[in-house]
Every structure is written in structure tokens, then in C-alpha cells.
Amino acid sequence: MQRSVVMANALLPLVLTDVSFAIRGHTIIDGVSVEIDAGPRTVILGPNGAGKSVLMRLCHGLLQPTSGTIRWLGSRNGKRRQQAMVFQRPVMLRRSARANIAYGLALAGVGALERRLRAMDVLEAVGLAQVADKPARVLSGGEQQRLALARAWALGPEVLFLDEPTANLDPGATREVESLIGQIHAGGTKIIMTTHNLGQARRLGDEILFINAGRLAERAPVVEFFTQPASAEAAAFIKGELPWQ
Amino acid sequence: MNDIATAWTTALALIGGLDPQLTAIVALSMKVSLAAVALAAMVGLPLGAMLAVGRFPGRQSTVVVMNALMGLPPVVVGLVVYLLLSRAGPLGELGMLFTPGAMVMAQTILVAPIMAALSRQALEDAWREYEEQLRSLGAGPLRSALTLLWDSRFSLITIVLAGFGRAAAEVGAVMIVGGNIDGVTRVMTTTIALETSKGDLPLALGLGIILVGIVLGVNALAQLVKDAALRRYG
16 A cells, blocks of 8 residues: 555654543553553553553543643644544444545545545555445454554554454454554554454564553563563463463 | 215225315425425434534533423414414514414424434434544544434434424414415314314315325335345445
């Protein structure tokens, strides 16, 4: 996909300072401070209910922290435009696959002709060109998630957030989605994704942010994290999943 | 018993023969109710979308009022519009009382809250699914509302037709503001009421059959459209 060339990352690093998030008195994120830099694929790993998705929504700007600050140092206002997010369950608009992509581009202020070209380009890149005119909602789960990736990719984001992007997919579709994430990363887009799947974290991650009970328990390069986890929680989490691998 | 049998035969003959008096009444009914539904949809559906998407002070109470207005008694709407349009009323200068325009106005007031309340409900469900995705793509409240309206178009058809059913079937409001003037403001429901009390059953029965037929037909159509759309668009 040549058309959405990603420019040098002008948004990162993303700096979280003592970020907490509570809802109805229940603390979900508890004092997270971290700096996320351009380059490596960052995987936010942790058990279900650890607060991974909430942390990601805070970073993306869908939620506001109860306390602490989230700043994009590369940009004065951390524009939403330059980042995109793919959700666990893709939300497809009731229109064609192509129109779903054009919709996102229209919101980003892309002109009509350019929308058409980019939509076809990106559909081809994710292998959905043959179903471009099919209603998006009748596509299979795997196709829908690839379409969701395409919709985000078409925007040429500097940062792409992915929230458990393969949690609802079968192994074949998971492989396709993972390979696309690799391609998007290769194009220069910073990948930040959550998963609770250790295999996926190993395959797709360069660095791991391990979240447990709303706190950042550990941050490490992926090899180091899996071979010699520094925190007891991480060690237990890795071990806990080993027997089922 | 015989009277009723005769009434049925005559009624069917009136329909079959496209009796001019009957067709004129049916035509006026359709014109008034369709106009009212079009106007009510223009007000009610955007209002419903705004209530589904927007978060503003007074939203909750507006929702409660809209829900309550769904059960508005037609005669009360008729009375209020009558007071507005009567010579001494604030809109008396328009000279609209006892015209089809007044009937359109009354039915619009009757139907718009129904559309607003029902569409608010349907769109709020859709919004729960769409909200994060649309906000992530950078859609503001206005854009989100328009997207929801378009994406829920097939559910909204049902809501619009429910409004049409209500408008076409009500008698109290149009009776008061239209005055049931022969050839001017006489519609199906008011004619049925009048002819029945006069004992002229065939015309009342003929109109009744048509009215039920229209309501049935409209609902069948709504179902067909919705099913076809669901199969096609998922």
C-alpha cells in the first residue's frame, strides 16, 4: 500500500504521568507512569480485568484520566487524527466494505476522489478487494476484523492501537490479522496492542508492558520478559499459562 | 342481521365501484396523514437522534416528556390546536381552523413525539454499539447522529409507519380542528364516526374496511422492507 505513506513519527513519545482512572469509586488504573517511544511494537499484556483495555482507551483519548496526565510530546495537542484504534469486536457500518473505509477517510477530511483510490488500495492490501461492494455486516468475522484494520490503516496513522484484535477469531483469521499488523508496523506505524495471549505477545511484541490489577507491574523487552521476568506477578502469569500452551 | 349483510354488500360495492365520495374521503385522509407523518419525521427523527447521542442538561427530562407524550390523547391535541387556531388564538390570523392544514398540524403534533421517543430508543441501542468506534474516527455529535440515522434506516421505517398508523387511525384531533365538513375536511375516521351515528352503515363499513386494509398493508410492507434489508445488509 504505497498511498498512505507514514511520515516520520511526529506524535510520539507518549508520556503517561501517574495516570489513574476510577469509575464509581472503583479504581481500574492505579498510578501508571510510562513513556512509550516510536519504533518497537508495544504489547500491553495482562490477565483479563487487569485494565489493559481501559489503559488503551485512556491513551487513545476515548476516556479521560481521573488523575495524572497523558501527553503526546511530539505534538502540541496530541491529535486524534494521527492515531487510530481497532477494537476487539469490529463495528461495521451498515454499508459496503469500501464505504466503511471511505467513511473514516471522510471524517479525516480526505477528498472524495482520493477516498475512492485509497479505499481500493487498502482493500487490496488486506485481501478484500473482491468483496469491496459487499455489505460489511455480511462478511465473516475474520474479514470484518481485516476490514477494521484496513479502515484504520487507510488513515495512515502514526500510532495504531489494537485492543485484543484477534480475541474473537479462529486460528486462520488470527494468522491473517497478525501478518497484517506486521505489515502495518513495517510501514512505519507505531503498534500498541493489548492481548492476554502469551503466544501472540511473543510473536508480535518487541516490548511488553505487563499490567496487573491496574498497575504497571513490569516493562521489558519481549525476550527478557519471557525468559527472566523481574516481577513475581509476571512470572506467575507466564507460568499459569504454560500448561495449556 | 339482514341490515348488516346488506351493509357489507353495499360497502363492497362502494369499494369495487370506486364510489367518488368514498375515494375523495380516502384521498384526503391519505394526504393529511402522509403530510403529517412527513413533517413529524423531519422533527421527530432528528430529535430522537439528538437525544440518543447528545449529553446535555435537561436530556433526561426531555426523554421522560417525550415518552409521556406518546400517550397524548388525540382530543386534547385537537383542543390545543383548536385554541391556537381559533380566531382569538395566537395563530388565529392564519385562518387555518377547519382546513386540512389544521388537521395536518394536529396530527403532526400527535405523531412527532411518538417518532422521537421510539427512534431515541432504537438509536440509543445502536449508539451503544457505535459510540467508541465513531469517536475514535473523530465523529462529532452531529455527524454521529446523522450516521446513526442512516445506519438505522430500516428500523426507522417501522417507526415512521407506526406513526402513520397512529395518524391515519385517530379521530379526535381531526374531528375538532377539521370540523368534519363534507367535501372539505371529512376523512375516513370522522366519516365513520358520523355515518355510524346516523345509521348509514354501508359507507362507514366500506371506509372501515379500507382503513384496516391500509394499516395492514402498510405494516406488511414495513415487515417486508425490514426483512429484505436485514438479509441484504446484515
